[in-house]
Amino acid sequence: MTLLPPAPAPTGALLLLPTPAPRLADHVARLGPVPLPAADAVLDVVRAGGLRGRGGAWRSTAAKMDAVRARAARARAARPGRAPLVAANAAEGEPASGKDAALATASPHLVLDGLQLAARAVGAEHAVVHGHPGPALDALAAAAAERAPHDPVPVRLVAVPRAYVAGQETAVARAAEGGPALPRPRPRDGAPAEVAGAPALVLNVETLARLALTVRGLPAPGPLVTVSAPDLPPRALELRPGARVRDALAAADADLPGRTRAVLVGGYAGTWLTADAALDRELSPEGLAPVGASPGAGVLLAATTGTCVLATTAAVVRYLADSSARQCGPCWRGLPHLAGLVEELAAGRGGPEGLARLREAVGLVVGRGACAHPDGAASTVASALAAVPDDVAAHLAGRCAEVRP
Ligand code: SF4
Known part of the structure; x- marks a missing residue:
């Protein structure tokens, strides 16, 4: 993805997207050295600050840390010496997203500060940076090398091919083990992903940057x-x-x-x-x-104006269908079927029967994949049908009031 340069925030200094990209000395001069308090103190600050994951799920970061700590305690009791892993997730597979790449490129040390703090919070002894080859991973790699002599927890880079599902938490854990960056079945609610039998705390790079600001006592940046x-x-x-x-x-x-x-x-x-x-x-x-x-x-x-929402939705669902990890039938068979039905509607074909089949196809994929990938496609289709009913009616009549897909 080619991004326009970051635009200045309407008010105040940029905390997440400073320019130019700071080296470690610039970063420390700007924000001070990262404090590394005791594990419980990090967790207390995270809990008090209400930090939530910015990779898409908005899950409580404190809850994730609690779950990893509890699982790590059980793993250690069963097999001493097994420490958790922490991962900075820079794999931004979403085609319409570039904020993680912009952040990692502009503020790699802020992300790595957060990674060290996350490791401290859960008692991790090793860390990985997971991402796609490109400028963001290069910036994180250069920053990790620059600060390696000072960081208490060593950081390893895991470069994975660009793919929509490569940033899912279980895909990050699988890649950290040396496997493909493909999702595993969803862990039961709240359970952490695992790497070689030990729990893994996987946090999006923006979440880590925000963690590093929170622990410094700085105000939370805007979105x-x-x-x-x-x-x-x-x-x-x-x-x-x-x-x-x-x-x-x-x-x-x-x-x-x-x-x-x-x-x-x-x-x-x-x-x-x-x-x-x-x-x-x-x-x-x-x-x-x-x-x-x-x-x-x-x-x-x-x-x-001039954009057909249904044609855009068809392109999005086709992309999601092509992005299936092809591990679950309802996903790799169901999503192409869903995409085909949206394409029919967007082309003004299919009529009311096609629309009925489309609605039925949405219901057939929800909750049926090992991961949430099919649910996302279903959400996009269902919300399009609800948001633009006049467009749907026009397409059922074989025409589109807008002109540009
Ligand atoms: S639901 Fe789709 S993307 Fe998720 S694991 Fe199954 S095949 Fe892979």
């Missing part, structure tokens, strides 16, 4: 998002706290809110909202929950 539109290359933006969807679009392009008819919020596995429903919502789980959406990994894909 970090990637905004794109059919005529606008993806742009990574650090916004002020409390920013709304409208602010994010306007920061990417001043007139974008005015020419947006719908927004895919949260990424390819996200939720379509009309502009009316989305624009004045705060970009947070709480702000978006009343309209049935979540920021996910901070992705906003604007469908501007």
